[in-house]
Amino acid sequence: EIVLTQSPATLSLSPGERATLSCRASQSVSSSLAWYQQKPGQAPRLLIYDASNRATGIPARFSGSGSGTDFTLTISSLESEDFAVYYCQQRSNWLSLTFGQGTRLEIK
């Protein structure tokens, strides 16, 4: 099983600031990584797929980068609606899809 480790567990920032979230894989997943956003009481929403491609309707302030084992989700300038929990997910081993444990982005 490919283990995804996200850091930090919690990130405290203010609106307008830049957010950088990390996801590290226990073995190479090439570019087969996605990012999701989940707000309280809601289902997750796909933000980024194949490491750097924004999903339909996702604002340009969200960007993804990385390949192999190290990935980053960047939110260039935080808006109030961006405070949520973010998960990474790999599809490199499609018989055993896995998520990271999540990063909580909270208002400072």
Next chain:
Amino acid sequence: QLQLVESGGGVVQPGRSLRLSCAASGLTFSKSGMHWVRQAPGKGLEWVTFISYDGSSQSYTDSVKGRFTISRDNSKNTLFLQMNSLTAEDTAIYYCARDRGTKYFDNWGQGTLVTVSS
């Protein structure tokens, strides 16, 4: 408008069974791979199982192999999850999610809560 609606959750005793359903609309269901993903209370996301667009291929996470069965009825645009021998560790919100052949979860339902408790 694409919609996935789960049903069938509830409170069930340990060792008993439950069957979840996911009704799909607004998409070509018969061309979509489908998954179940669960989330224990206050915890992260866990992929549970996948079924290919035609039902010919399935995969499961190790903790549910031999206990859970995923299936689909393309004539009724409905996905199912048969859960047997339930334990407290299966307590979670269960989401169905669509896969457009990428093994990413493009669209999600609102989830249905399964509570395993005596």
